[in-house]
Amino acid sequence: MAALPKRIIKETERLVSDPVPGITAIPSEDNLRYFEVTIDGPNHSPYADGVFNLELYLPDDYPMCAPKVRFLTKIYHPNIDKLGRICLDVLKDNWSPALQIRTILLSIQALLGAPNPDDPLANDVADDWKKDEKRAIEIAKEWTLKYATKKD
Amino acid sequence: MGNVPTKETRSRSNTDSSSVSDFITSGGAVSIQNTIAASSRSSQRRNTTSFNGHQRSASSELRRMKRQQEKDNALEKHYHQLIVKFNEHVDGGYLAPFGTYKSNLDYNCDVVRRLIIEGKLSPFFTPLQDFDESWTDEELYIILKQLPLHALEPGFNDEEEEDDVDDHKIHKSSNFYKRQEEKSKLKALIARVKEAQKVEEQRYLESKATSTDMSSRDLLLRLYRQPRECPICFLYYPSHLNVSKCCLQPICTECFVQIKRLDPHPPHEEQANANPNEPPLPHTLISEPASCPYCASPNFGVTYVPPKDLCTGIGGIKPSQYKQYTGNGDITDEEDEKVSRTNKKTPPAMVRRKSATPELITIDMIRPDWETKLLSARNKLARKAATASAIHASNLIISDSTESASGVTDDTRRRRGSGETGRRRGNTAGSASNSNLRSIEDRMIEEALRLSIIDEEIRKKKAEEEEAKK
Ligand SMILES: [Zn+2]
Numbered sequence: 193m194a195a196l197p198k199r200i201i202k203e204t205e206r207l208v209s210d211p212v213p214g215i216t217a218i219p220s221e222d223n224l225r226y227f228e229v230t231i232d233g234p235n236h237s238p239y240a241d242g243v244f245n246l247e248l249y250l251p252d253d254y255p256m257c258a259p260k261v262r263f264l265t266k267i268y269h270p271n272i273d274k275l276g277r278i279c280l281d282v283l284k285d286n287w288s289p290a291l292q293i294r295t296i297l298l299s300i301q302a303l304l305g306a307p308n309p310d311d312p313l314a315n316d317v318a319d320d321w322k323k324d325e326k327r328a329i330e331i332a333k334e335w336t337l338k339y340a341t342k343k344d
Numbered sequence: 345m346g347n348v349p350t351k352e353t354r355s356r357s358n359t360d361s362s363s364v365s366d367f368i369t370s371g372g373a374v375s376i377q378n379t380i381a382a383s384s385r386s387s388q389r390r391n392t393t394s395f396n397g398h399q400r401s402a403s404s405e406l407r408r409m410k411r412q413q414e415k416d417n418a419l420e421k422h423y424h425q426l427i428v429k430f431n432e433h434v435d436g437g438y439l440a441p442f443g444t445y446k447s448n449l450d451y452n453c454d455v456v457r458r459l460i461i462e463g464k465l466s467p468f469f470t471p472l473q474d475f476d477e478s479w480t481d482e483e484l485y486i487i488l489k490q491l492p493l494h495a496l497e498p499g500f501n502d503e504e505e506e507d508d509v510d511d512h513k514i515h516k517s518s519n520f521y522k523r524q525e526e527k528s529k530l531k532a533l534i535a536r537v538k539e540a541q542k543v544e545e546q547r548y549l550e551s552k553a554t555s556t557d558m559s560s561r562d563l564l565l566r567l568y569r570q571p572r573e574c575p576i577c578f579l580y581y582p583s584h585l586n587v588s589k590c591c592l593q594p595i596c597t598e599c600f601v602q603i604k605r606l607d608p609h610p611p612h613e614e615q616a617n618a619n620p621n622e623p624p625l626p627h628t629l630i631s632e633p634a635s636c637p638y639c640a641s642p643n644f645g646v647t648y649v650p651p652k653d654l655c656t657g658i659g660g661i662k663p664s665q666y667k668q669y670t671g672n673g674d675i676t677d678e679e680d681e682k683v684s685r686t687n688k689k690t691p692p693a694m695v696r697r698k699s700a701t702p703e704l705i706t707i708d709m710i711r712p713d714w715e716t717k718l719l720s721a722r723n724k725l726a727r728k729a730a731t732a733s734a735i736h737a738s739n740l741i742i743s744d745s746t747e748s749a750s751g752v753t754d755d756t757r758r759r760r761g762s763g764e765t766g767r768r769r770g771n772t773a774g775s776a777s778n779s780n781l782r783s784i785e786d787r788m789i790e791e792a793l794r795l796s797i798i799d800e801e802i803r804k805k806k807a808e809e810e811e812a813k814k
Pocket residue numbers: 574575576577578579595596597598599600
């Protein structure tokens with residue numbers, strides 16, 4: 193395997209030395225481009241008190257193309273589908289090489305705090321959300337409790 | 345292999361070589377007799393039944409070969425221009441990238457090299473992986489002297505290793521074999537270039553002590569004593585980097601040449617995803633200029649101001665002669681004059697312009713082929729769509745396809761001829777007008793549709809015959 197670009201090494205170091213509150217990202221031992229990530233659900237959101245596991249992979253072209261990020265924990269959210277894929281512009285066409293792992297994870301955390309059913313990835317969830325927001329938020333809370341509670 | 349001419353075409357090019365270029369410029373017609381022998385080979389390769397109408401003309405075969413040769417030569421030249429050469433020096437930097445990135449190196453080398461020599465874009469400086477302000481000049485100098493010309497990692501990926509559309513097909517198209525051939529050619533080329541970089545590295549090592557092309561201690565310290573970290577690659581460079589036009593953020597040249605338009609794509613990705621069964625319409629494919637990576641302003645561009653006290657390498661004094669480092673980078677007028685006096689051997693044509701107002705360098709300037717690429721992506725999609733509709737149409741076509749097929753094909757050959765000259769005109773013009781491109785594109789789509797329908801007719805006819813024999 194090719195040596196790791198300096199940028200990835202420095203980003204990883206900075207993630208450790210200057211961690212983002214509510215977010216962890218730990219590189220895997222056998223592949224330093226693969227990160228195990230946790231994101232705390234934002235307060236005052238249906239995901240509050242939940243801890244969500246994600247995986248993040250830096251492709252060969254990183255930072256010229258976006259990291260690949262996916263939720264591993266089941267989550268009820270209009271912009272996240274059954275496979276954990278995330279609909280977020282900065283992970284696609286609006287990616288910029290000046291963005292970093294930390295900024296991307298912050299954007300994902302922000303997405304949890306602000307679901308956008310008008311730009312859905314999970315159409316069924318988005319439909320529920322638009323039809324009966326209260327009910328949808330209840331389901332999201334239930335799922336958070338069921339799948340995303342901290343294991344002490 | 346697919347390019348080997350048949351006897352007829354070969355003899356033609358041997359006896360009267362000037363006619364080859366005549367054909368290319370005029371796109372002229374060749375008599376039908378020539379075409380039959382010339383094309384039987386390619387028809388067989390395609391696994392389709394050979395029949396009169398469906399054949400390449402000799403002139404188009406020649407044009408194709410010549411085009412292939414030009415393409416090969418251009419690629420060879422391109423990759424060789426990615427080799428960092430220690431005597432291609434500008435102000436302590438080089439004309440080729442260090443090798444931080446292993447892909448997206450498809451920028452136009454001629455343009456970038458010229459911009460660097462003219463002082464309009466920062467040279468490719470060798471990056472420092474780390475920097476510590478507490479280093480003494482001596483410590484820094486030792487590190488700088490040990491820097492290689494090019495990243496120790498081998499240079500390039502085998503780029504554009506896309507999955508081939510035919511990989512899963514049992515009957516591969518002739519294009520499949522062509523693509524395979526090109527892939528292995530590219531692999532061999534990359535291997536040669538990597539080897540050439542190694543040789544260059546060796547030469548660099550061997551001449552370090554003696555060559556006047558080596559940067560002096562003063563030059564190295566002048567450049568790297570107060571380096572700046574590029575916000576994209578996180579590597580340290582001499583502080584006078586390129587800066588973004590919109591928000592004045594620094595960017596090294598190696599990162600700058602990575603920024604390019606997105607590949608041609610449908611206008612709204614989400615919609616395409618939502619309905620994967622309906623491919624996007626070819627003409628709707630778009631590709632926008634890249635935005636600034638820092639502030640997302642559209643149409644990213646940078647400016648570069650070369651430092652006045654530096655003029656070494658191409659068009660300047662020998663890098664080994666630079667003796668201006670005063671410890672804080674300040675240069676007196678007197679010393680400035682000394683520089684210009686030592687500047688004798690400069691060939692007049694190569695003298696660098698250090699213009700008062702820096703020029704805006706956009707990402708489209710260093711990849712002027714984006715328009716051609718968009719066009720070919722649309723064309724590819726159109727072919728796909730045409731195949732799909734041809735399969736659909738063939739279900740509607742009943743019998744007596746022989747007459748109609750040959751009728752159509754005669755027409756097709758004429759159209760193909762005009763289509764190709766049209767395309768070439770578009771290429772050489774560089775920036776063909778939009779309307780011109782569109783009409784060429786329309787013709788190409790039409791052509792793709794026709795060929796697909798004919799192929800499908802032949803296939804059906806053959807199947808019917810097989811059926812009848814039983
Ligand atoms: Zn950079």
